[in-house]
Amino acid sequence: MEEKVIRRLNRLKERGVIEDYAIGGAHAAAYYLEPVKALDLAIFVFVGSEQDFYIFRSYLKKAGFKIRGTHVIIDDIPVHFLPGSLHPFINEAVRKAKRIRVRNIRTKVLSVEYLIASLLMAFRLKDKMAIPDLLELADMGKLNKIIERFADEETPLDKRLQRILESF
Numbered sequence: 345m346e347e348k349v350i351r352r353l354n355r356l357k358e359r360g361v362i363e364d365y366a367i368g369g370a371h372a373a374a375y376y377l378e379p380v381k382a383l384d385l386a387i388f389v390f391v392g393s394e395q396d397f398y399i400f401r402s403y404l405k406k407a408g409f410k411i412r413g414t415h416v417i418i419d420d421i422p423v424h425f426l427p428g429s430l431h432p433f434i435n436e437a438v439r440k441a442k443r444i445r446v447r448n449i450r451t452k453v454l455s456v457e458y459l460i461a462s463l464l465m466a467f468r469l470k471d472k473m474a475i476p477d478l479l480e481l482a483d484m485g486k487l488n489k490i491i492e493r494f495a496d497e498e499t500p501l502d503k504r505l506q507r508i509l510e511s512f
Contacts, residue, residue: 346385346421347446347447347449348418348419348421349421349423350446350451351449353365353451354451356403361400361403362389362390362391363390363392364389364438364439364452365388365389365452366388366437366441366451366452366453367385367386367387367451367453368387368426368437368453368459369382369384369385369424370382370386371385371453372459373463373474375444375453376456376459376478376481377478380474384415384423384424385424386426387423387424387425387426388426388428388434388438388441389425389427389428389434389438391427391429391435392428392429393429394427394429396427396429400425404416431494432494433458433465437454437458437461437462440455440458441453441455442454455486456478457482457486460475460478460487460505461487461494463475463478464504464505465494465501472508475505476511476512479509491505
């Protein structure tokens, strides 16, 4: 994980620019499993509204960070910020994230159950491949409760999980 980026995120949190954040995606999976090559750093950001997220993005731009599409470039690392205003799942995942240290820097990473749920939401091939190993570390009761709360017709998390379970 990229220490410089984590330090910068912690400073943004200390200054009140963001309320909280947690590491997701491949870097979160690497915390629980073997390290994998990731093209970007996925950061789930706790924000109260879409407006709060736009204020955050404006702050980053004014602070001199380059914005390329959906990524903010921080210390040459593309960072993909996923705001809680996109889906209530994101804010909940950040609130329930696991506190960790990366080279003695405090940060948070999605809990394995929320990480699995986020991978079920994205459901790309690389996500499907990581889920079985993560399931071995998960509390299935917690995972099922998360899935029950956030599954819907558009993102049938329960059906997606069932397909994964049947495949191994």
